[in-house]
Amino acid sequence: MDRAERDALLVVRAQLGDRQALGELVGQWHDPVWRYTRRMLDGPGVADDISQDAWAAVLKALPALRQPERFAPWLFTIVRRSVIDHLRAKYGPPEPADGDLVDGGEADAVLDRTQVADGLAVLEPREREVLILFYLQDLSLEDCADVLAIPTGTVKSRLFRARRLLRDRMIEKGYTS
Structure with a gap:
């Protein structure tokens, strides 16, 4: 059973009220969520607060998740919204979305x-x-x-x-x- 299938099973069990499944799901994803938040924000304290806010939103919305096999992208969408809300409050309105065009011709370096x-x-x-x-x-x-x-x-x-x-x-x- 791969990670997506395992997560989907835990999501369904959690949606049915299984607190142990919910605990396992949060336990598996807490560190990845915190690391993402920490890397996107300025400090561990801020990451703690934003991660906690994101988890509150996740737990509130979990019963409505209709595609349990898509838990990871759904989770990171919610976490990303929490991070963006924090950054908007801190820095003001976002900059226009320019620079999405690809420059041609350069070879990419492989980074570990x-x-x-x-x-x-x-x-x-x-x-x-x-x-x-x-x-x-x-x-x-x-x-x-x-x-x-x-x-x-x-x-x-x-x-x-x-x-x-x-x-x-x-x-x-x-x-x-």
């Missing part, structure tokens, strides 16, 4: 997980979140698109741009590709 995690702090939230979801949370392009509420092609172009920016910043720091 450690390098990606180390370099995330230098990126803007928009680039950081697509890298976190795709590389660190191991979501598929389609699941990232669901979480970010954008087309799969836009996810691909954001990944391309984010990898390029990350590579450039890491070369500035002395890492070689």
